Amino acid sequence: MTAAAHPAPLWQPDPDRIAAARVTRFQAWAAERYGAPAEGGYAALHRWSVAELETFWAAVADWFDIRFSTPYERVLGDRTMPGARWFPGATLNYAEHALRTAEDPDRADAPALLYVDETQEQAAVSWSELRRQVGALAAELRALGVRPGDRVSGYLPNIPQAVTALLATAAVGGVWTSCAPDFGARSVLDRFQQVEPVVLFTVDGYRYGGKEHDRTDTVAELRRELPTLRAVIHIPLLGTPAPDGALDWSVLTAPSGDAGPTDAGPVFEQVPFDHPLWVLYSSGTTGLPKAIVQSQGGILLEHFKQIGLHCDLGPEDRFFWYTSTGWMMWNFLVSGLLTGTTIVLYDGSPGYPAIDAQWGVAERTGTTLFGTSAAYVMACRKADAHPGRDHDLSRVTCVATTGSPLPPDGFRWLHDEVSEDLWIASVSGGTDVCSCFAGAVPTLPVHIGELQAACLGTDLQAWNAQGEPVIGEVGELVVTNPMPSMPIRFWNDPDGSRYHDSYFEMFPGVWRHGDWITLTDHGSVVIHGRSDSTLNRQGVRMGSADIYEAVERLPEIRESLVIGLEEPDGGYWMPLFVHLAEGAVLDEALTRRVQQTIRQQLSPRHVPDEIIEVPGVPHTLTGKRIEVPVKRLLQGTPLDRAVNAGSVDNLELLRFYENLARERR
Template sequence: MSTANPLPLWQPDPQRIAQAQITKFQSWAAEHHGAPALGGYPALHRWSVDELEAFWKAVTQWFDVRFTSPYARVLGDRSMPGAEWFPGATLNYAEHALRAAATRADEPALLHVDETHEPRPVTWTELRRQVGSLAAELRALGVRPGDRVSGYLPNIPQAVVALLATAAVGAVWTSCAPDFGARSVLDRFQQVEPVVLFTVDGYRYGGKEHDRRDVVTELRRELPTLRAVVHIPLLGTEAPEGALEWSDLTSADVDPVFEPVPFDHPLWVLYSSGTTGLPKAIVQSQGGILVEHLKQLGLHCDLGPGDRFFWYTSTGWMMWNFLVSGLLTGTTVILYDGSPGYPDTGAQWRIAERTGATLFGTSAAYVMACRKAEVHPSRDFDLSTVRCVATTGSPLPPDGFRWLHDEVREDLWIASVSGGTDVCSCFAGAVPTLPVHIGELQAPCLGTDLQSWDPNGTPLVDEVGELVVTNPMPSMPIHFWNDPDGSRYHDSYFAMYPGVWRHGDWITLTSRGSVIIHGRSDSTLNRQGVRMGSADIYEAVERLPEIKESLVIGVEQPDGGYWMPLFVQLAPGAALDDALLDRIKRTIREQLSPRHVPDEVIEVPGIPHTLTGKRIEVPVKRLLQGTPLDKAVNPGSVDDLELLRFYEELARKRA
């Protein structure tokens, strides 16, 4: 057997292929839109990128997208950035998310699970009623289309209701998880100036209660644009003075009124950290997200009304927004609010059993933690409903594929997927009709012309290159907040290859059409799928008087692990003792997030810089991954080459 064509780990049987939505879509699109009837997924994908307008028109018809006013054409302008989708059309995302209420009134739209692991249903009728009530109250508070509404909330049904009510009135949703400290939240929300804040008094995690009332007080003080604060008493406390009670706003029995908004009207703001300055406030559109998520969830994830969709996430990660969009396909969405490993590492499998999950989504890090802890999912839990285990946040290592195959089920569709907050979707990943190969994503997604390029823009096959997308996707940002001339947006994705989206990942496209992701090609820190710029950490750590300067690096390891050391140059007379170590870790935990506490704090003689004074992050990362010094950095661009020898030596010792 040649290595170019190894045996797949899994193949869908003919019945599964025939029943997949994507198979039915292809036959229908062949009949109505000129798609190829033969040639399976590769032919369909080729058509979807070659005939972009025909493909997206077909998606809107297949999923019966309801345009309140019709579109003039599918793509008014295809240049990137700035592509113009479905000009003239108006619609509403929330209307589509609640459509199943008409046919599945008393079935669960949401299953809410906390650390007791007891699922509590919210029916489609009840979800629709609460959204109707809250949307009316938001309008009464003066919330208008385009206003921003923010949530400092865990993954609970109230967060879904608040998002959908916000979208129903045409306002713009944005959320952070309550494990974020005040500074992290303000760095995000202050940029977008919300008029309403939904907040909890605290949350439960790992068997403990975490009171967040002090943080809420600080948020109220530091967000002068707020006209209303809505209190959700998760821990049972009284509403603070001047706050409204959640129950009062969601008790009326009224039908939701859906504001028809232009296709490119903003739906929500997500945040991704650059390496300098504030997190990027990424704005995506109602229509763009609607059609992209229908395609992704309905065709790639093969979800429909009989399914139950679980993904372990928090409201601070794009996967939460993606999870909520499961409602678009009539799927029951499972919301888990709690620690991924409480009371034991097998917690997420127990939730899958208790809820009857059909698509089980988690992080690659969780799969590897289960393997390490010798969890045996199929022995200890009934996972007979689970058809697909999907992973994201970082590439799933080969051992993770083998472990899922051996420990969950041999006939298991394993979907390692990769995308980004930037598009709130996947570039590559799940295809229900294709085989799964160990360590590989099945294929690029429909409508996404994914390529691997060398520095000169030459496409590569079976070689590592930059992940690029050469055609527009509807869910690409319409703009960044507070970026009036679009320069920050342009510099984030389009500076390297004009007119082509460069994502910042290293990938290989194999000659059989699968995709391998090798981690970031830049210095963004990616911890369990939560991305943070190094600048956030420098700002916090360097406030400590003992720290002169610091350098933080996230290194993807060959075994699928992720090593994040923090290098510190100390001020004269300071010592890196236990007390200082504790303060460094506490500072990061409290001011930024517990996920970004470094694995090690290492004292260094100095931090290397470019000649223009920028810290050298990517070359140090490459040194730590074993790249020789002369290949990792251009020596003429460094202020002190000797300093880099320290990191080279450290990499040698670790290896």
């Protein structure tokens, strides 16, 4: 993309907005105290943040007033990847920072959490009440014998109790891990059995799509199969009594009367900077999910930077991201508390009772930053929803999307149907760092189809196959210097080999994430999809996301899946699987239109060899299209070896692709 070629931005922040942005104020402050460049705007600040990595992170810790109970010896004890050591000597506590706003008498009664379910009724939890509940629960966890480093698990939906349980776990120095209750027992056990939790928080069921889903049998199975459990804590979301031997949530978190010791506030265990905070899991489509361990200090600093500078959130904001406890965005949402921001928890279907349900939540809660998936935006567009017309979204200043690249049509639709003065932040990162590599910058313009810029302190580059950085052409997403939230390790990976092989095998000492990206000459980032399912036709590489974006504009195509298959005879077979909209037929005319769309908009080399109608596209439990396992099935790998059954939303769909492969052979 040359400077002459790139069109005018879709949105540009006005001078007042740029001046008021927290990142602008941070830059001026860091210029005075830490030698950051005073001029040159965000681009200059970013260059400084990666060139002077230690100074930058020292400035972040200072700006956000990190409470180190013992001081750090230096910022980066060892910068080798993997194995970088951040802030050696320092001790702190994540939960202490998340609850700091409760200490402010002017804010103590303001809402820390707003909770909405499918009835659209709202419940608020104040800062002082959240702090009190965390204190009570932390004391009970200690009484149950939970010690620093012990794992505490939650089989919970996105409800206030899940936030309280995470913070109480962090307060005692425990290690939190969670799964959403729509995960079946096998999927949960694939995750929790690896980390051997001592406590399990659980619900009796959940509500989704207007129906109640009982989970008592699943919970009983989890209890049987997790022999390390010392306690189970029951949250009666559907109103059932606690099962035998389980403790009742309301008893453990009840006020103790006359401001007794548990009402005095939590006791925050001061732990080393690199003490584990939580375990997140990869999607695990081709084996056991990776159990990714991130640190209290690393997450604290990374999320302060991301939420306070990139998302521009503060005490006056309300932060809503549609997520579940099985996705890293839930952990990221909870960190909104760090900046004194009210976080909005929604538990329910994204499209119930109608496709615009999430916009309704944003309206009712006065959301200022609304986060969702690119897939939801495109579904609203396809359903001809008009959120700006049908809802009062006047408080929404930013819509952020992740999960997959937001196609250009998604940018245009948000601009046209939500607000012309809308900051659209398409962001990209990963569970692996529980943060973003590139995305939101409140002071930069938004160009259609592009992420605004690489994030501060993130040495993001695109590398070609020779390991050389490239601008304006597709390359592997790499990060050439450590980030504080990179995993400290994987659980049950004693020699670190699985961690090393996941990120550092292709380019030793450099993090390779597995995405195809282009860095433009004006500093923005374009994501093309996963590099391990790249379409490589006659030497021309293309990301699958580019195909989806073009094909799914056609109203007849509900969703698609493209696979590029290297064949034993040296040939290359590239089928496009299409899940049709209701009433649509894959006839000759539609086939021609799909081929023409790809030929004209993308590349004649990437016109599929066959277009095949399918009953659906398989996804991971967090909603990502499954490409690599389908490729393996088509190559003849048996289903039980091609995919981890517990990681997919619909195993029967994969049997369809397996049968297809068998017929083709």
